[in-house]
Amino acid sequence: MNDDVFDEDGWDDEEFDAGLLEEELRQAAAVLDPVPAELQQLAVDAYALHDLDARVAELTFDSLVDALPVRGAGDVPRMLTFRAGEMTVDVEVTGHGLMGQVLPPQPARIEVLWGPRPGSSLTADDLGRFTADAPPPGPFALRLRTGGDVVVTEWMRA
Amino acid sequence: MEGLSPLVWSVVRAHRLSDADAHEVYQTAWFRFAQHLGRIREPGKAGAWLASTARHECLKVIRSSQRLTLTDDPQLLDRVSEDGTPEQSLLDSEEAAAQSERVRRLWQEFEELGERCRQLLRVLMATPPPSYQDVSAALGIAVGSIGPLRQRCLRRLRARLEARGAM
Numbered sequence: 001m002n003d004d005v006f007d008e009d010g011w012d013d014e015e016f017d018a019g020l021l022e023e024e025l026r027q028a029a030a031v032l033d034p035v036p037a038e039l040q041q042l043a044v045d046a047y048a049l050h051d052l053d054a055r056v057a058e059l060t061f062d063s064l065v066d067a068l069p070v071r072g073a074g075d076v077p078r079m080l081t082f083r084a085g086e087m088t089v090d091v092e093v094t095g096h097g098l099m100g101q102v103l104p105p106q107p108a109r110i111e112v113l114w115g116p117r118p119g120s121s122l123t124a125d126d127l128g129r130f131t132a133d134a135p136p137p138g139p140f141a142l143r144l145r146t147g148g149d150v151v152v153t154e155w156m157r158a
Numbered sequence: 159m160e161g162l163s164p165l166v167w168s169v170v171r172a173h174r175l176s177d178a179d180a181h182e183v184y185q186t187a188w189f190r191f192a193q194h195l196g197r198i199r200e201p202g203k204a205g206a207w208l209a210s211t212a213r214h215e216c217l218k219v220i221r222s223s224q225r226l227t228l229t230d231d232p233q234l235l236d237r238v239s240e241d242g243t244p245e246q247s248l249l250d251s252e253e254a255a256a257q258s259e260r261v262r263r264l265w266q267e268f269e270e271l272g273e274r275c276r277q278l279l280r281v282l283m284a285t286p287p288p289s290y291q292d293v294s295a296a297l298g299i300a301v302g303s304i305g306p307l308r309q310r311c312l313r314r315l316r317a318r319l320e321a322r323g324a325m
Contacts, residue, residue, distance in 0.1 A: 016313065016316060018312040018313070021315065021316055022283065022287075022308075024261075024264060025264065025268060025282075025283040025315075026283040026284075026285055027261070028261045028265050029164075029283045029284075029285075030285060031261060033171060034164075034167075035163045036181070039163065039167065039181065039184050039185075040160070040163050042185060042188060043160040043162070043163045043188050044160050046188040046189055046192040047192055047195075048192075049189055049193060050192045050193065050195050050196075051193070052196075056193055056194065062218075065218065078222075115185070115189070138181075138182050138185060139182055139185045139186040139189055141189070141193075152193065154190060154193065155189035155193060156186065157182045157183060157185075157215055157218070
């Protein structure tokens, strides 16, 4: 397959209606590869996730991007770090579940969200440590309550 | 904003993810978008924001698993002739059948373009047509290079169709 589009391909610069061909492609895509109906709906439902009360803890470290791969290591846990102001949330995702810690260490009530539905609840102990026995089935976020503060981690695909 | 769904889907499809990964990346992009709504002040930038988020998640999927599965052309093409699909109604008259055959050929030639052209055109064919800013965010290429690339890729596609006698 010749992938070098900068190559001179022997065509003269005769104008043709590129817009027309693009429009045909657009119609073909609408028939052969449309947005699946459930995903179309999801874009609407996602608004329920807009949370005015919570601060967003942004992803500041992702082992997938920021760490060198370990040669030969098979099932390496995904390490994520989120940060909102002074608070840091470290999360490790494996095939078996989630493990994490809130820093500075403090107890927290944590909800694991996996879409615009109520999630499952966890508790972080006095040292801020928490675990979940099952890995998130898809994209997830953690909603943490500590004292009067509510923080939600950025949505991630585990 | 949900009018931007086809753009996000196009970005995901342009990266040739498996169906399962494509669905998850699409979801992640929209969930994160909802989360950051308060900070995306210019509605005109929403498309580029979503496209860029989807692109980065696609790259993570590709990096994490290498289980980059090629979308199966025959499978997609089969949909045109499958019974009971909405596309079946296209076949209800002979004229429609000819049209459907043309669409099938067009899609086949598109799928067989070089990876760069295939990616660019898959994003450009979103509905409504994305701005060059959105395309730039979706593919990580400079706005200024999109026009010439687009022209060249479409010309190349037309050449393929002509060679097959399909135009």
